[in-house]
Structure formats: structure tokens, C-alpha cells
Amino acid sequence: MRLILGLWLLIVVLAPAPLVAQQDPPADLDEAIQRRLEASRLQARAVAAFGAGDIDAARSLLEQQLELEPGNPLALYNLACVQCVGGDREAALAILQRAIEHGFVDFEQMRRDPNLADLHETDLFRSILANRTPILDAAGDLQFEAAKKKYGPRYVYERDEDLKLSFASAYDEQTLAQAREELRHIAEWALSEVFTDLRDPPMREADPWVLVVLPSERDFRRWAIMRYGPSAVTSDFHRIGGSYSHDAKELVAMDLGGTLRHEFLHVLHWRSNMRQAQGHPVWIQEGLCSLVEDYDMKGGRLVPAPSWRTNMVKRLERARRMMPIADLARVDRETFNNERPLAHYGLARAVFLYLYQRGVLRDWYAHYTTHFAEDPTGIEAIEFVLGMSIDEVQDDFRRWVALLDEAPEARSDGTIGGLDVSLGVQVDPGRGEGPIVTGVSREARAGGLRVRDVITAIEGRPVRDMNDFVRILADYRAGQTVRVRVHRRRAHMELEVRVVARR
Ligand SMILES: [Zn+2]
Structure with a gap:
């Protein structure tokens, strides 16, 4: 018998592109970090104790974990399993309900979990399964409201009923609309080329809502430290651009490019996994999800x-x-x-x-x-x-x-390989929305580009990082004119810019 170890956390490792300055973590986060680390230690010990057949120890460890993290849905679910195996069906059902109220919505897992075998025939359990859809909607609403409270009025909040996504975005409405459009394209591709099982509409009812957070730099930093501990701000951290946590049904992406695309495919992949009650090995998860980073x-x-x-x-x-x-x-x-x-x-x-x-x-x-x-x-x-x-x-x-x-490639040392054309501008990699113009040639200036413009698309193709910029630009020849979408202060505009030979 096994409990679920909450390690379904998926990290994307990107090209070195410093997003987060290296400093000590903010002091007010220290306590929260310590609490989180202690809670995950208790969880690991509970899982081990249960695996060794020590029900009492597992129960006590999970109760300690829940003192530190009262609403942790996975800890509640695990405790329900322990109670059930320990013979206390009443307690198990009550805790399972609390787990669901706090967002544990893996119904396929519940239905097939041998630890819960004694509950499977109860009326309450049957009614839980029969009410999946309203339960999922309620969990999605709860998560969305919590996000609004957490990120406040400066963020944009939207929902996508088709993809069952809620968005909390530090970017403006137009930028969010652009990102959402790209996600719809990616979903279309994925449902026709890989996860064809997701085209089954009745099954869709059992898909959980997922919160997509596109945070400000400050909020990303706080999230990363909370998630990965203080080491998140040491030298290797610049490679983490975001993650999708299947436990929390939350996707966080610092950039709207490779990271968001990659993590979004994890969302779809996990939905497919949940429908089939499978957990695929890491090489398959990462290999599939990396495919849409660059297209x-x-x-x-x-x-x-x-x-x-x-x-x-x-x-x-x-x-x-x-x-x-x-x-x-x-x-x-x-x-x-x-x-x-x-x-x-x-x-x-x-x-x-x-x-x-x-x-x-x-x-x-x-x-x-x-x-x-x-x-x-x-x-x-x-x-x-x-x-x-x-x-x-x-x-x-x-x-x-x-x-x-x-x-063609933007290398980590700042040089560019395999590209013989240019827009006549110098750019900085930017913070996740697109490369930022830092220098403009006379010709680019005539085309309307200005220093500090954020380049967000070329010929309608999203440009969110240096790899997008270089890969897409390489498709055009010197002398051609391309439509370049830029974000300048509060305005989004499209400019006609001549492609020139790169010197
Ligand atoms: Zn990944």
C-alpha cells in the first residue's frame, strides 16, 4: 500500500536568463519557508511509516503536518487513507470530505485507491463521484477567489470556460488576451496531435480547473522562495522560469514564452493522465511538454x-x-x-x-x-x-x-548564432513579455521602433524571449518588411519594419 507523495511538481529548466536578482530571501518569508520545509519532512516520514505498515505513526505524523498546514488537501487525503486502512471508516469519510473541500479533486485516484476500498461502497462516496462536476466547479471558484484576494486589484482576472483555466495576470488585458490566444492554438495542436483522449467531452466534465498565475517579478520571487526554499535565489535559480503543480492545480510562469507553453502542456498532459489514472515517467512528461516551447x-x-x-x-x-x-x-x-x-x-x-x-x-x-x-x-x-x-x-x-x-540560437553569453538578418535594433531579453529594445538604427527608427519598446510578435507569431526572437526572425530575408507588434507604455501597436542584413 502506498500513500501519495506530493512531488508532482514540475519544473521547467530554461536557458540561463537571469530573471531574479541574487539576494537574501525577504525576512518575512523566513518563517513560512521553515514551516513549509518542516511540513514536507513530516509528509515524507508519514509516507515511509505507512509504507512500513505503521499506521499509528503515519496518522500522528500527518496530524502534525496538518497542524502546520491545516488546509493541505494532499495531507488530508493521505490521512483519510490512513484512517480507512486503520479501520475507522467514519473518520476516513469525514476527512475525505474535508480534503475535497480544500481542493483534492483527483476522483479517478479516489475511485481506484486500494487504501479507500472500504469506502467505495458507501452512499457518501457514491454521491461524491456522482457530483464530480459541481464539486470541481466549486473548487475552481474557491481557488479563483483566493487568487483575487492574494494578488489584489492590480492584477487582471479572467476565466476560460473551454480550457477550464482561471487567470491571474500582472500583465495588462491585451497582453493576457494575446497569451490566451496562443494557449488556445497550443491546445488545438495538442488535442489533435497527442492527447486525443482529451477530445472526449463527457470526460471533460471530470477535468479540474487550473489557476494560471502570470505574476509580477516581485510576486514571482516570493512564490519561488516559498516553493523551493531560500536556495531558490542562489546561483542556479535563474534557470527556473515557472512550474505546474498538479497537487495545487496551479501553473506559475514568469515568462509568456517557452515556460508558459511548456507548463500549459503539463496541464493538458496531467488531465490526460488523470482520466486514465496513469502517471508517466519524467522523460515522457518533459519530452512531450518541451515540444511546444519552440514552434x-x-x-x-x-x-x-x-x-x-x-x-x-x-x-x-x-x-x-x-x-x-x-x-x-x-x-x-x-x-x-x-x-x-x-x-x-x-x-x-x-x-x-x-x-x-x-x-x-x-x-x-x-x-x-x-x-x-x-x-x-x-x-x-x-x-x-x-x-x-x-x-x-x-x-x-x-x-x-x-x-x-x-x-538559430540566442546563447547564454549574449551572442546570437545562425542568424544573418536583423530588425536594426539592439535588444535585451526582457522580463517575460518580450525582448526590450535598447538601441535603434536609423532605418528601424523610420519604421517606428523606439528604445524601451517591448517586441511581442513578428508577423503575428508570438515573440516572448530571445529564442523566439531569433528563431522567427531567421525566417525572413534582408529587404523584406515585417509587421512587428510592440508594447509601448500603455499602448500596443503594430509597425512595419524592414529586415536588414546583420552586421
Ligand atoms: Zn516540465
Whole structure:
């Protein structure tokens, strides 16, 4: 028997781009951080005690955790499991109800959890399952109202009924509208190319609402410190751009580019996982979700593109240091994120881009999820859809990597590779909305660009970070004129700017 360990926290590791200044954490957060660390220690001990069959110890540890975090839905759910296994059905049902009131809405988990077997036949449990949709809506409302209280009147609040998303945004209404439009495109792509199971409308009723927070820099910093502890502001932290916490049903993204796209795909992926009561290994989660970080538009359709991540994989391959796919499939989350994370993310993305370009991604996902119990690693499904052994796949993948186009890239040292055109401006990476113009040539000035303009799109394609900027610009030739959308103080406008040769 196992309890749920609340580690479904997904971090995106991006190219080094300092978003957060390195300082000590604010003093007022210190106590909250300590409380959180202590609570997660208690949780880990409770899970271990339960695993070892010590029900009393598990109960006592969870009660201590709940003293520190009274409304923690996962702790409540775990306590309900412990009470149920311990034979106290009444207490278990009461606590399960509290868990749900506080936002634990994984009904598939509840329905299949052997720890709750004694509750499954009770009237109350049946009525909980029968009322999933109103319960989910109520949980979504509660979360949305709490966000309004937390972030205050300076934020913009909106809801997307189709995608079941609530937004709390430090960006203005137009910027949020642009971001929402992009998310709709990504959802369309994902539902047709990967998570086809999400097209089933009756199942949609059981999807939870998710809060998407697009915070100010200050709020992001506070969130990051709370989430990751004081170490969040030490040197490595600049690589965390946001996360999606499946436990909290909350997505936080500092930038509207690669991070938001990536984390949003996690939202959809988890919905698919919940519907099927599966938990996919880290390489699949990260590989799939990285696919939409960088994409092209072809004939009005989104197409995942080679990027700085595949460039990295090409370098690994040239150095004969690329990990075999079969090994990658066995890497656990801890190792994936902590030992050479950029290599892991890059390789996982490359494998899924390979499956996509071979035209088998959709079939792979369908086969994989259908046969999940037989092979959760995903390797058998790759062999099946490509009709090759994994060794043959590995050779084919290697050749594909070697032949893959080198993507234009904004390097961490500030230089740009593989780009021979320019808008005649100098830019700074910006804070998440788009690159900021820091210098303007005469020609760019004639086109209307000004210092401090934030560039947010080129030819209607969102430009949110340097990688977007460089990748999209590379599609145009010197002498062409492109429509550049900028944000200047409170105004959003579109300018006609001539592309020039890069000196
Ligand atoms: Zn991720």
C-alpha cells in the first residue's frame, strides 16, 4: 500500500536568463519557508511509516503536518487513507470530505485507491463521484477567489470556460488576451496531435480547473522562495522560469514564452493522465511538454521546431556523449532535474520531436497509454509504432540528430548564432513579455521602433524571449518588411519594419 507523495511538481529548466536578482530571501518569508520545509519532512516520514505498515505513526505524523498546514488537501487525503486502512471508516469519510473541500479533486485516484476500498461502497462516496462536476466547479471558484484576494486589484482576472483555466495576470488585458490566444492554438495542436483522449467531452466534465498565475517579478520571487526554499535565489535559480503543480492545480510562469507553453502542456498532459489514472515517467512528461516551447507556423498550423535544445543534443552526439533512449527512459525525476538537467530535457525533447517528424507521435501516445500497464517506460510503444527494435531506433535517431538543422540560437553569453538578418535594433531579453529594445538604427527608427519598446510578435507569431526572437526572425530575408507588434507604455501597436542584413 502506498500513500501519495506530493512531488508532482514540475519544473521547467530554461536557458540561463537571469530573471531574479541574487539576494537574501525577504525576512518575512523566513518563517513560512521553515514551516513549509518542516511540513514536507513530516509528509515524507508519514509516507515511509505507512509504507512500513505503521499506521499509528503515519496518522500522528500527518496530524502534525496538518497542524502546520491545516488546509493541505494532499495531507488530508493521505490521512483519510490512513484512517480507512486503520479501520475507522467514519473518520476516513469525514476527512475525505474535508480534503475535497480544500481542493483534492483527483476522483479517478479516489475511485481506484486500494487504501479507500472500504469506502467505495458507501452512499457518501457514491454521491461524491456522482457530483464530480459541481464539486470541481466549486473548487475552481474557491481557488479563483483566493487568487483575487492574494494578488489584489492590480492584477487582471479572467476565466476560460473551454480550457477550464482561471487567470491571474500582472500583465495588462491585451497582453493576457494575446497569451490566451496562443494557449488556445497550443491546445488545438495538442488535442489533435497527442492527447486525443482529451477530445472526449463527457470526460471533460471530470477535468479540474487550473489557476494560471502570470505574476509580477516581485510576486514571482516570493512564490519561488516559498516553493523551493531560500536556495531558490542562489546561483542556479535563474534557470527556473515557472512550474505546474498538479497537487495545487496551479501553473506559475514568469515568462509568456517557452515556460508558459511548456507548463500549459503539463496541464493538458496531467488531465490526460488523470482520466486514465496513469502517471508517466519524467522523460515522457518533459519530452512531450518541451515540444511546444519552440514552434513554427506552417499553413496556419503549429509545428514543433528544432531549437537551442536540439542544438545541444547535436553537440552531445558529435562528442559521442548522447545517452541512449533506453537509458533516458529509466532516469528518475530526482536525477533528471539535478544531474545535467539541460542534457536530459534536450534529449527528451529531441526524441519526441523525432517521433513527431516521423509522423508517429499520435499513434505512439495512443499505443503507450493503452498498454501502459505492460510497459510504463514508453520504449515498447516506440518499437511498436516504428516497427523497429530499440537498438535500430537508436541508430535511426542518431542519424536523424546528425542531419537535423542547426537552429538559430540566442546563447547564454549574449551572442546570437545562425542568424544573418536583423530588425536594426539592439535588444535585451526582457522580463517575460518580450525582448526590450535598447538601441535603434536609423532605418528601424523610420519604421517606428523606439528604445524601451517591448517586441511581442513578428508577423503575428508570438515573440516572448530571445529564442523566439531569433528563431522567427531567421525566417525572413534582408529587404523584406515585417509587421512587428510592440508594447509601448500603455499602448500596443503594430509597425512595419524592414529586415536588414546583420552586421
Ligand atoms: Zn516540465
